[in-house]
Amino acid sequence: MLHTHTTAAARRRGLREQLASGRLLRMPGAVNPYSARLIQDAGFDGVYLSGAVLAADLGLPDIGLTTSTEVAARAQQVTRTTDLPALVDADTGFGEPLNAARTVQLMEDAGLAGLHLEDQVNPKRCGHLDGKALVPREAMVRRVRAAVEARRDDGFLLMARTDARAVEGLKASIDRAKAYVDAGADAVFPEALADEAEFEAFRTAVDVPLLANMTEFGKGRLLSARTLEDLGYNIVIYPVTLFRLAMGAIEDGLRTIAEEGTQESLLPRMQTRSRLYEVLGYDAYSAFDGNVFDFTLPPGT
Known part of the structure; x- marks a missing residue:
């Protein structure tokens, strides 16, 4: 059936073990719980939950309007469906250090394997937009310390994101990361690095696992997984890729229906009913309760 068969603690241990392996972990951004299962079925190493995607899904810009409870609720829905470790974007911790502390515990309770907190002020901006503002380094240090103190499971990964590269320069971003x-x-998570040389400089200077953000239409060019692994990075996220693909397909489909008056020409591009039912695991529900899955699909659906 479509639910996780592992515990949150086991997924956290698994993520820690994979990080220690030295290989690059690939984490596409899920659009919803169903897409998280597709990410697992496609053989990826983890699931990422983007704050930008959740905000857009709610019809909001990514400027800190979502709440910690909204994010935790979506995270719990996702972690219920996948055995992969899930990492969530927790923005600035949704407030002061006390808020960051509560956020950590909410995300632990949601079954996540970890989160990242950033050093922007509120209202925050997408990391690849101009005009970002940072809290003082000491304020972010207090935010991180509050998160560490609030954590109840040492396996839960606490990641610090710094947006300093675009505001204060590369050296300052490295200094902040070390603090x-x-x-x-x-x-x-060093956000918005410009090129391979900057990725390499960060890796040389900072001796903990590093995350690379390969978002489309950003500040830097898209680097391959092979390149990032050669540079010594531990995680790569594709935070908004699936959302952009899905929304592009939806817009194209709506135009087609409006112009042609039917969805007939779109059928070859759709996931079939049989594939949908396969992902959802109808047969497993049938094995659990024979009254659930007692029908036959028409051919070709």
Whole structure:
């Protein structure tokens, strides 16, 4: 049936073990719980939950309008459906250090394997937009320390994201990252690095697992998984890729229906009913209760 068969603690241990392996972990951004299962079925290493995607899904810009409880609720829906470790974008912790502390516990309870907190001020901006503003380094250090103190499961990954590269420069972003690690961060997410040389400089300077953000239409060019692994990075996320693909297909489909008056020409591009039922595991529900799956699909559906 379409639910996880592992515990949150086991998924956290698994993520830690994979990070220690030295290989690059690939984590596409889920659009919803169903897409998280598709990510698992496609053989990826983890699931990412993007704050930008959740905000857009709610019809909101990514400027800190979502709440910690909204994010935790979506996270719990996702972690219920996949055995992969899931990492969530927790923005700035949704407030002051006390809010960041509560956020950590909400995300632990939601079954996540980890989260990242960033050093922007509220209202925050997408990491690849101009005009970002940062909290002082000491304020982010307090945010990280509060998160560490609030954590109840040492396996839960606490990652610090720094947006300093676009605001204060590469050296300042590295200095901030080191301060966040000293405060207890397990890993670092350096946002909006410009090129391979900057990725390499960050890897040389910071001795904890590093995350690379390969978002489309961003500040830097898209680097391959092979390149990132050669640079020594531990996680790569594709945070908005699936959302953009899905919304592009939806817009194209709506235009087609409006112009042609039927969806007939779209059928070859659709997931079939039989594939949908396969992903949802109808047969497993039938094995559990014979009254659930007692029908035959028409041929070709």
